[in-house]
Amino acid sequence: MAKNYTALAKTILKGVGGSKNINNVTHCTTRLRFKLKDVSKANDDDLKNTDGVVTVVKAAGQYQVVIGNEVADVYEAVLKEGHLPGGGEVADDDGEEDDTSFMNKAIALISGIFTDILGPLSAGGIIKGLVVMFAAFGWLSTRSGTYQILYSIGDSIFYFLPVFLGVTTARRFRMNQFIGLAIGAVLTYPNIVALASSKTVLGTLFKGTAFASEIHTTFLGIPVVTMSYTSTVLPVIAAVWFGSVIEHWANRWVPTVIKTFIVPVITMVITLPVTLIVIGPITTWVGDAIGAVMAAVYGFSPIVAGILMGAVWQILVIFGVHWGIVAVTTADLASLGYDPILGLTCMVCYAQIGVVLAIIRQTKDPSLKKNAIGAFFSGLFGVTEPSIYGVTLPRKVPFVLSCIAGAVSGGVIGAFGSRLYMLPSMGVFAIPAYVNPDGMVVIQVVGVIVAAVIAFIVGFLLQILFGKKYVDQEFNEKQAQKEAILADGGAVQGATVVSPLDGTVIPLAEVDDEVFSSGAMGQGVAIEPTNGLLCAPVDGQVVMTFATGHAIGLKSSQGAELLIHIGMDTVNLQGKGFETLVQKGQMVSAGDPLVKFDLAAIKEAGYTVTTPIVITNSKDFGKVSQVATGEVKTGDKLLDLQPQAVDQLTQDLVANPQLNAN
Template identity: 35%
Template sequence: MDHRKLADEILGKVGGEENVASLGHCATRLRFNLKDDNKANADALKNTNGVVGVVNKGGQFQVVIGNDVKKVYRNIIGNTRIEDSSNKQETKNEKKGIVSRVLDTIAGSFFPIIPAIAGAGMLKAVLALLQAFNWVNVDSNTYQVLLFISDAAFYFLPVLLAASAAKKFNVNQYVAMSIGAVLIHPTFISLMNTAKTDGSSLDLVGVTIPLVSYASSVIPIILAIWFMSYIEPLAERIIPASLHIVFVPLLTLIIVAPITLIILGPLGNYVGIALGEGINFLNMYVGWLVPLLIGTFTPFLVMAGMHYGIIPIGMNMLATKGIDTVAGPGMLISNIAEGGATLAVALRAKNKNLKQLAASAGATAIVGITEPAMYGISLRFKRPLWATMIGGGAGGLFIGIMGVGRYAQVSPGIFSLPSYIGPDGFSNLINIVIGICISFIVAFIVSYILGIKEDPIQESADDKTEAKQTEEEIAATADQLTLYAPITGKVIALSDVDDAVFAEGILGQGAAIIPSEGKVLAPADGVVTALFDTNHAIGITTDDGAEILIHVGIDTVKLGGLHYTPRVEKGQTVKQGDLLLEFDIEGIKKEGYDIVTPFIITNSADFGDISSVTEREISAGERILEIIK
């Protein structure tokens, strides 16, 4: 896969660089914060080779890539200025609700640091395993060194979160980290411990500082950086520009740090305590409820990006109680159920390509990466999603009744099992293994019984052959749809286009034209259903249901609309031969871009045979494609 080309495709289809306020990624998804979601073409993205799915919820426009997401992310960041503009806050004209903004803030603050805490959590799990089997002496230097290495990311969590939250709130990252460091500074901790021991108080200019510990805390530092996002801009406005470098950080620190220690930090701590007590209340009286809900509805939480709202709850429980009975166990059970339901599809499906996809996605889900299974199988066929929810609910109910929890922050996959080894031996581990087995078996059986309805999109050319019917018989009895050349020039085979996405027919079948005239005409009667902001491509849905994409040039999204002049608008009804777009052939060539224009049917799988004229000169308005319905 050409990750550079995929990055360019995705960027163009989310509205271009100018529409991206910030960009990050998790294990499988690019997470865009867009200035205007309406400028993103979700349908075109879904039909892009290398894109598994698209989700626009929770305040983010998420493009699901899979394991190659980091490579695509690096190509976008490395070839744009998005890294500099990613610190921008939401623009004033955005219509996001308060829930979306809160989720966006939590997700934006957490997913950059997930690799650090996941690695540290896994090291904790390994140490628990070594200790359980007496493979290492807990008093040895080796164990102690590895232990503090695994603790470091969690202990200094306020500093890590300050760095990522600073990007979300558009403030100086290093000043923000300094405020995070204030909360865990050795002198502050020493003063606080002395005050607790002596029964005295700690004060600042006569104002009492609550004696609160912030190591491994989450909410206090996010509140602090949110407050900083108001103070720093205020300081920049009232202090002359020539003095900014010294006095803006000074004023920010001298205001934000004390207010955090006196008000915001304790407030965040009390919110965390209240949250923990609420969870403890549920665990005490309806202990089965939370794991049941998490096990059942995790797929929807992941789709909405709301699972990032659960992670802080689990981390808060680990910091205050030493055990997480909410986030980790329920999400692990759900992921295993997703794997079971998807592997059942692999076993029962008839289509070879679908079998391979389901087998790979199912195994990946068990490891803890569910997006390929979720978007490639569950959401596509619906029934596996129900099976996942039923299996996750069954397993969640069991672990809820048994009070299962994890003792370290680890990605919820099969390799996280060592994190369930607790101080009481292996009983907790045994119960989570039983819960995993229940969720997998139930989801697998339900998914296998329900089956799926394999649609034509999943079928290969061999699967679509009709028994005892020749191609001639099909052609003779089927209706045909004629499409006319949208551009004057030379027709070539689509396979000759120097772009794998088009040449391999991934977006659909059709032809390509090397233009000799810079005009694009409507190839049939229909409606303009896509008009890219960069104006280099246009989509039309014909009255007969054919979805057409006319892509003028290769990689021309980078021109940002230069040399292109649209003559229609999205949603406009057009007749065959109407002028859609004008473009400057020589101007595009001088910029160094290939002007070959793919002309494809993006929903080719909905039709029979598609034939095209090739290797000859053609005028706009002449027949170019014949489609058997």
């Protein structure tokens, strides 16, 4: 279970004089760095005596509260409890470096945005599906109050999805969450929705091209391409990201006394018009282009079109550009009385839940199993957002497998020539939409049912055969770490730490920084380096990297937690002269290069390069002994860590020499 830092955050906020006494707060490797309006309001003694606070330091115009390796989590709790406007004024200018690929970042971003609303999404999907089923069986009249109320309960979270995503996206971008909520609310505001279907046409933008768009209104004389943003994803995410940039910018110069209301005004007045004029239309045009391409492919081969549509449909939904396909469907239904394009996608949901059912069988993670079961039942009714965002997408390969199974379902529908004769519902409830009101074509309806069954089976089998190792990767890593730390009777093991640098060993007490010299961060030594290459001092895992490159955290395979800090106050260089060579989570061996740094440039900038190597969990060891003195080379033995059990045995032998006879 994740540790709760709420109480600690509240104590820290009280200790620094309250939220209103804070001009700015950031964090570096080990400490919260406050810029306070009145330092005299801070209570040093109370903070120093707080469990979870190592010490307090006043330096470089900052009030620094030293936390240790958990500083990033405490920082987030301080932002939340202090209701501080995350990102701008309190932006983490020394946060962990993210070296992952763009695709991994995008997946992590989207999954993170949806995590908090997976429960309501699942509930809404199940309720909506059941209500539609009751109506289909004749148990409820669609005109009855019961139906209308229950359907509204199930459908509301999907209709107002931009409002929910406005909050979670703002949290992700460290923006005021209520401004994010307001952005989502504007996108679903009735007047904005009504503009999309207005009969007033002022003109056509890009007339004669594939991007021809009717103009229903203007903003300061600028044409606005209106569309309905209800149930969309990408527009609000992009809007909130843009809004966070504006908010952070405004926070830097708006006077504190009027910041509370002026910053939201500036943010919303700039963000929302740009969203309606630029961001929304771009997503619309992307969707329109995709719809036109798929219509052309269908004309060439319904099977090929089905394979393509089934494969990419979930991706289009994730990025909210599937509305172009819906627009093509609406136009086809109006002009032809049927549509073949959207109908290729309606059974992809069963590919997704086939994969999810396999994951339920495969996972050993109780939390994942619980979430997956809820997502599965929601998916039965055609609502797959909980499955995508909470189960398969974060694990990547299972999501890809669901897309492959979806491609199979689309190909089957294309082969049977199944068509939609009305806008479909979800999952099994979409089947009636394939019934021609002028006379049912049985083979077309059968084709849809066959596609659903095949999609489910293929998704299940693909996950069973190829996806198992991707299900519990993170869970297994955590379990392995726990087992490693609990080895040898539940204590950390003894270890040897070798020198990560060429240079001269200096006692930690001689480091010109109270936090390190006092041993508050843990025991260890420092090195005055003679070259600019920092190497791994142990076999283990990189647990912290920083965008500024000035520090790195490691956890040895024996359970030792190390912090290596290159120079003092070098965070102020903002990464100049540093190059991190590894990624967070990467396994390393002693001697592997970790960070390159420019000794001359750092010294020229006025900073010392003295580098502490600290065992931050020193209390878990019986003894941390300095082995090397004077000059050392990379790889020379530097520290010896004795486990608690060994140290206790040594003490027992000293007290009772006769024990040695055994």
